[in-house]
Amino acid sequence: MRVNERVTVRWALTALAGATLVACGGGSDPSNDLPQGIKEISATVYPATTVGTGATAATQDLLTGGIGKTGLGAAAAPAYADPANPTAAELRRNALFSNYRGILDYTAKGGYGTLYGPNITAEGQVTASEGLIPGREYLAVLDDGSGRKQTVIAVQVPDSFNTSNPCIVLGPSSGSRGVYGAIGTAGEWGLKKGCAVALTDAGKGVGLHNLADDTVNKVDGTRATRTAAGALSFFAANLTDAVRSAYNAAFPNRIAIKHAHSQQNPEKDWGADTLAAGRYALYVLNARYGTADNPVPFTKGNTLVIAGSASNGGAASLRAAEQDGEGLIDGVVASEPVTEMPTAAGYGIQFDGAAVAGYGKTLAEYTTWGNIYQPCAALAADAAINETSIYNYIALTAMTARATARCDGLAAKGLVSGATTQERAADALAKLRAYGWNAENNTMHNAHYALGNGPILSAMYTMAYGRFGADANLCGSSFAAANATGDVIAAAPTALAQSAATANGTANGTPATVIYNDSVGGAKSWPFAVSPSTGVADFGLDNALCQYALVSGKDPVTGAALTAASTPTKAQSDAVRSGVAEVLHNANLRGKPAIIVAGRSDALVPVNNNARAYAALNRAVEGASSKLRYVEVMNGQHFDAFLPFSGFDTRFVPLHPYFNQAMDVMWAHLKNGAPLPANQVVRTTPRGGTAGAAPAITAANVPPFAMSPAAADQIGFVGTSISVPR
Template sequence: MGISAATLLSADNKLLDTLQTELGKRPASLRSATFTPGTPDTDGDEIDRLLSLVDARPSAGTFIAYNVLPERIWASSYTTQTYDGTSDDLLTAGLGKTGLGSATAPTYASAAAPTASELRRNAIYNNYRALVDANKAAGGYGTLYGPNIDISGNDTLGEGKIAGTEAIAYSSDASGKRKITLMVQVPNSFDKTKPCIVTATSSGSRGVYGAIGTAGEWGLKHGCAVAYSDKGSGNGMHDLAADTVNLIDGTVATASAAGTTAHFAADISKSELDAFNLTFPNRIAYKHAHSRQNPEKDWGKYTLDAVGFAFYVLNEKYGTADASGKKPRIIRPGNTLVIASSASNGAGAALIAAEQDKLGLIDGVAVSEPQIQPKDMSGVSIKQGTGTVATLGKPLLDYFTYANLYQPCAALASDATGSPGAAFIAGYATNRCTALKAKGLLNGTTTQAQADEALQKLHTYGWTSASDVFHASHHALATPSIVVTYLNTYGRFSVTDNVCGFSFATTVGTAGATLGNVTATSPLVQAGIFASGNGVPPTGGINLVYNDASGGAKRDVLAVSPSTGLADGALDGALCARSLVTGSDPVTGSKLTGTLLAQSERVQKGIAEVQVKGALDGKPAIIVSGRSDTLIPVNHASRAYYGASQKADDSKSRLRYYEVTNAQHFDSFIDNAALPGYDTRLVPLHVYFNQAMDLMYAHLKNGAALPASQVVRTTPRSGTAGAASAISASNVPAIASTPANGDAITYSSGTVSVPD
């Protein structure tokens, strides 16, 4: 017997009613929709995502939306743990405010075989301190922010431990090669009648706890579930010589024993591994660099997956099974406030997720210092004061490979006098100037003239003068390794490719003839890397190695370039990296050919895959960034994205941009004993991350207006380098509800105007 059109229409409407209750908006009819379903190895489209998040089943003449484990979650990896908030907790792993503020990391009963709980504790300790200045109370920890500071900014929470439940699982394709760690923390203060979720996608290449001190802390304190993701790039290490890897809880196994349960293992055969180990012994593969997945292209999806996982975890915890034995969903996008958040790479992931969010899972965005790459800057310009920015909106690997050439020399410029960390590059900075001059990339006839010229090149290429004194520390601690990591990830290269002659390995650290040579990695490093690692070198004694150095493989900062005969910090490798981005030799200008051309095409394809439109479609969003950001310059990221988004959304735009003077990317460098001078020059951007979250929360919950885009003018602490006076609220004034005329950031006729 046929089914009448009226019956079909009635059933369709009842299904749409259920989905409207679920989402808070009515989707188009699924009867006429054309959608792409997922397979074990490929993702479907947004309709497929909806159908995989909600198990809508007919019941008593209508439909009920039941809870269902999201697709790609490996049920075998799913675990939950409850923390009492005393002996252990969600935010501090039982360490409390005092333990997180200690300069001494927690110890292991056996460093050779830490337990999973010990690794978790140390991962929380290290990741919290990596993003927040917890070095000294004088810097704001424990007074302006920290576990003890309540949501009103007062010191009332004691040690700040937070009881609750933590759920963790892998999300992966069938092969296990594209693997993401997802985690949800649910504080006991979560109110199922007023549900909220905050995303905390990891920053940098960090593991799943990588945003614990930023979005994690804010969300937990506000009684929200926190949805974490390592975004497929998080802190996975494969010691190729020992053939050991880490599991989801950080414990160690051989790659063969771990199989597909390994957090990361290099995708090479046994014969390839043996051959590589013979020619390049004691090398390390890292997940972000060597997974061959270019995970950045899916960072938004992985953030949305974390939100979907959070809804599952919440409904499992608070739902009640009906007669069918299944749990109807009571916490769903339609009744839950969701803020996409995080810092740095995690902030970029939040913005990308908001752009891709067609189901309406995300209500608003609040992020700091996003690593975000606009696709189209045509018709957009940036002015600071009366000056027009010459270079803007370049892809990350473009401006990083440029910085990698000139930063060491620029650190010797007159305007960079007194740079924190200058001693770290003293061994190769002058030689870098000399080598750049010899290759015709600088014209100055003295080291000083060359250095001043190099700094001016960086200004012309998008760095503000506020970054001048920070180039030395950034090249010493970040720039070269990020270049090599992103060359590999964008080109989807194998660890065996040794792109531009670079690899990762432990190097000899003691003075003598073997200083900087490759050596075996201690098993203790693998045992603790889940907790101590950041996903890129330098970490745990593992450094960037230039295989092609004169005399043999050497740590890059000690390497002699074959073409110059100088210990110039592996300039030859830096020039190769630059060529793969531009497609031409940076010295001769000639187009690449052969292997280099093929590698360049792969890199450029990967770069194109991660660039975004800036189309938030009117979703409310806040970006805060520091004007002194030397790692992710505002002219290439925050300012550029703000302009691209204004262009894309036009009158629909509800994006706000707050630029903070005397603030930059690495709050953890402030009050760091190895970098005196950060403390007297900079204030913590984290203060403004918290304000941005507060503003977005009030906007979404109560309809409070978002302040207009503006420059926030701060006052650095006084005192001597390394001993700055204590920070106070007067150093970090609040984002103004109405900015003064001289502080307003505006967009008009394609121009982003930022006051000096």
């Protein structure tokens, strides 16, 4: 046995404390040192090659949790032996299930099993295999000494890892997801290639502190009281027992959420955390395969490293490359990344030969702006949807009266013009277009708002940026479970027990949603909120205006600067604005090859504020030496997981095949010197048909991007502006 390899396959943190995992040597001999800030938690063999229950480590694999391609695509999640007390192994299995499906379309009609999935080989061959990938998983936590950062890293080393051809794929999680948030993107692609995969939650993840009973998630997903969890607590709000008790008495049944309430502003460290995951992966490989004669066989110089992920994970990958002064990362693939533009100056965007007016806004800016105007804009004639579907969610769920009330409230405050709802809605839609959304997004504001994106992100990110505690009630907002009429209720114990596997790290209702404490008549969840200033149910207009004020520093109605006596206060806004300043990108990829893939129809992360803007600024920063390539996919939008929904199925195509193609192209470029593709628009064909019954997708719907696209599809640069064809 090699001297660095672990003797046991699973051990406790206490056992690790006394273990020495460095190669012995004197003088300047190389040693395999655990990276700074890392605490190792466990190493576990997941040996399964055939489908089973996945209830134990012995019946699991790295990718599917032992349930295979069929299990990941099943109608129901795997069952727990005791739903009220799931084991860590069961939670891991179900977390893989939910995270895989949380970012991909898991339906056969949508392409699962034919265009992508565990049964597709690394070479793209469709097989009858269940796609299990056995190997070892090394779980660790990165902390800054406070005990509140607690970034989780999982390094997966497949049995197929080739020591003669070493490679690592860095997979920071998308959204606010936990450590398995990139399992379906970076994870699956890397494991199939035989690479080690370094997954990380980048300081986010499912950390739910139930303030009523003081229970928390542990690093392994199980729950315990904060005291019992101790050092293995994943997140606990920074409140004394006295403060927590007083807050719970005034605001019962509230839940603190790690991304919002860790007081760490985790987004500022997404790049650094991704790099730390890469360093830990090298350490793991050297500990596993090093010998007395060669204790550090793997280095950044001889190991290929690709950072690749989607959404916030794509952002983390880009930030890691920007910050990679040590030369760890060789290439980057970012799908639909949030790029947090530092400026709108020094570059521009042209579409179809015309200058785009609104671009280069930060997530905080356009999310809180959209949260004000989207429900009203959804009623505009240009946003009309004449079908019964989830895509027409406002009508489907009887929210039209509340959306109309939002238009009325905006008009009364002078924030939209027009005498009729149609005129007001048209003005609201125009304001969104001027703020970075495009015509392809017109009908998308309906479901994107009504499914909760605006209210959730506007509440969570302002709290996170400003480092506000769980008791701050910023803009009168908090998080809790709610009943069907929006009243705050206690979260179900079973829902909390299973939360590590079912929740996605946001206040999406699993189990906590956004609560507006100041709703007239008592606290209500956001869809039912009655604004004090209007006295009607309007989705909490007052809260939305407050959240935008935090970002802008001004009262959005009067335009006056915030003061110590305003709501919100100037100090609160200053804190949020300082936090936003910490997360800005610089668009300098240090000459590294990179591919950004984005959907033109992305309504959550609009391309004018993100992918297009980043590509333009990168060109201004790195000039003609830039190795960034931009691929814009027509009929692509942010959530592949929405594609099974009625109305989404007929209109949009998945982005995931283009992520996989970009990873393949990047691999060929780094390994064999193959060229990178030209910047381009990919013209896809939606499935069409009837909402909820779209025909099955075929490869013809999603043609691959070309290495040398036709002239009409090429994205170019005119001066300092990126020029995107229609």
